[in-house]
Amino acid sequence: MQTIIDQLSPILVNALATLIGPALTWAAARFAGAQEAIKAKTGLDAEAIMREALHRAMDSGVGLATARSATGPDAVSTVVNHVLASVPGAVAGLGASDGVLANLARAKLAQVLGGVFK
Numbered sequence: 001m002q003t004i005i006d007q008l009s010p011i012l013v014n015a016l017a018t019l020i021g022p023a024l025t026w027a028a029a030r031f032a033g034a035q036e037a038i039k040a041k042t043g044l045d046a047e048a049i050m051r052e053a054l055h056r057a058m059d060s061g062v063g064l065a066t067a068r069s070a071t072g073p074d075a076v077s078t079v080v081n082h083v084l085a086s087v088p089g090a091v092a093g094l095g096a097s098d099g100v101l102a103n104l105a106r107a108k109l110a111q112v113l114g115g116v117f118k
Contacts, residue, residue, distance in 0.1 A: 050090035054104075057086040062108045079105035 061082030065075040080101045084091060091101070 047094070050087075050093045053087045053090040054083065054094060054096065057083040057090070058104055058108045060086070061105065062112050065109065066112060075109055076102050076105045079108065 058079060061079035064082055065078040068078060070078045080098065083101055083105075096104075
């Protein structure tokens with residue numbers, strides 16, 4: 001009995017290695033593909049969440065500026081400072097520069113106050 005096991009062991013080991021190698025390669029490729037899909041999906045979701053947070057902070061900043069009766073550059077500064085204080089992670093994550101924030105603030109102020117806001 002032992003001689004049969006001794007003779008079959010190398011054959012079984014080779015057969016298992018032949019089957020396990022491709023199976024592991026396939027599983028790793030599937031895992032990598034799934035991982036990339038999840039990363040792409042969550043990356044897009046994270047960007048959308050940051051963008052929404054930025055716009056909500058802009059809206060509340062406009063509310064603050066109008067409540068303070070701020071006008072012109074003071075109103076823009078009030079909105080931008082509120083956004084920077086409220087959602088610094090979103091600003092950093094989106095890479096929004098001060099100029100972009102000021103332009104967004106002007107656009108939001110113009111929506112609320114009507115017309116073009118400088």
